[in-house]
Amino acid sequence: MAETLRVALAGLGTVGGGVVRLLDANRDLITRRAGRPIEIVAISARDRAKDRGVDLSRFAWVDDTSTLATRDDADVVVELIGGSDGPALTLARNTLAAGKGFVTANKAMLAHHGLELAQAAEAARVPLKFEAAVAGGIPVIKGLREGAAANEIARVYGILNGTCNFILSKMEAEGRDFAEVLAEAQALGYAEADPSFDIDGVDAAHKLSILASIAFGTQPAFEAVAADGIRRVIAADIAEAAALGYRVRLVGVAEAGANGLFQRVHPHLVPLDHPLASVTGSLNAVVAEGNFVGRLLFQGRGAGDGPTASAVVADLIDIARGEYGPPYAMPAASLVAMAAADPGERRGRAYLRFTVEDRVGVLAEIAAAMRDAGVSIESLIQRGTHGDGSVIVAIVTHEGPERSVAQALEKLRGSQSLAGAPLWMHILE
Known part of the structure; x- marks a missing residue:
């Protein structure tokens, strides 16, 4: 059997802990599918003393996260810190510069710096993988980058934020207003104490810019995404939509055409017979329309330790197999800088x-x-x-x-x- 793929893990929050548990629980299966063992050798997080419900004593603990990039005993670095800049971006740059593979769930960093990181990965001839950055455990990036690779994608759109979908579904089912349901979502852990990134559409916009780049072969253009969230949706809007035969969903839509690249995250009225209308609770769903394959629907849990850890480990399995190509489905030099379309x-x-x-x-x-x-x-x-x-x-x-x-x-x-x-x-x- 081939040598072990050695992993350094940065970030031990919900997802980081899930990665450790998944590698433990499915160790034999993962080894068989990867063709070689995958082992964590070093970890780093802010609080060494915190109980994360998993045995971490077997791993080398590193206080300075950035040094994971240069460890001789690590082949790949997994970044689960978060944030568009700061330690996460430093770790990404250092890892790729050191000629090591890099796996991340960080959609904000990719939305802002994805092109730079893709160029660095290609120059170093190492993998940059980020399945977990969009829609948690749903393999939508792999589906677009590989399964639909032969197709011209006309449009990609979907429900990209579970927090907003949970809130809208609750408002719909119970006739309650936004502020009341948001407070419940925070109490249940579906929404952060500061929920702005979710409810103002920023999180969905990060994800949409990544999907658009892969679907259309364009350079990531987060700054061109028009984002509006669900703060101003009230119970009366939900009821009116229902009376008209619709459900309200926060939908991200991206299209590329002769008029440029269109990207928008906005509340929509979705017809009851449309697949997105039946997506409730914290689920995510993405629709892609290919010129030969037709409509593709990807649906499932878009967040949480299990689904997101599943996507991270799937990327590690690909790397262990030696199966990886350009991060955005085509070489970074081939990605088009497309002007924003006039809405x-x-x-x-x-x-x-x-x-x-x-x-x-x-x-x-x-x-x-x-x-x-x-x-x-x-x-x-x-x-x-x-x-x-x-x-x-x-x-x-x-x-x-x-x-x-x-x-x-x-x-x-x-x-x-x-x-x-x-x-x-x-x-x-």
């Missing part, structure tokens, strides 16, 4: 929700703004008076350019009739 040129239907004063003339003012901007209204619904005297007005538009909807909302900016900023959700066709 105003996109056509579609929209759901618009206004909270307004209950008085004569308000509906006429909204309708006039839509008319003047060239927005055709399919339906307009007004719901009862709230305790503060305001009412909810929901509009569904006919298909038209997004620029027209943006112009209509701009005409209403500052209107004394509106009790707050309108909510715009796209309808997924």
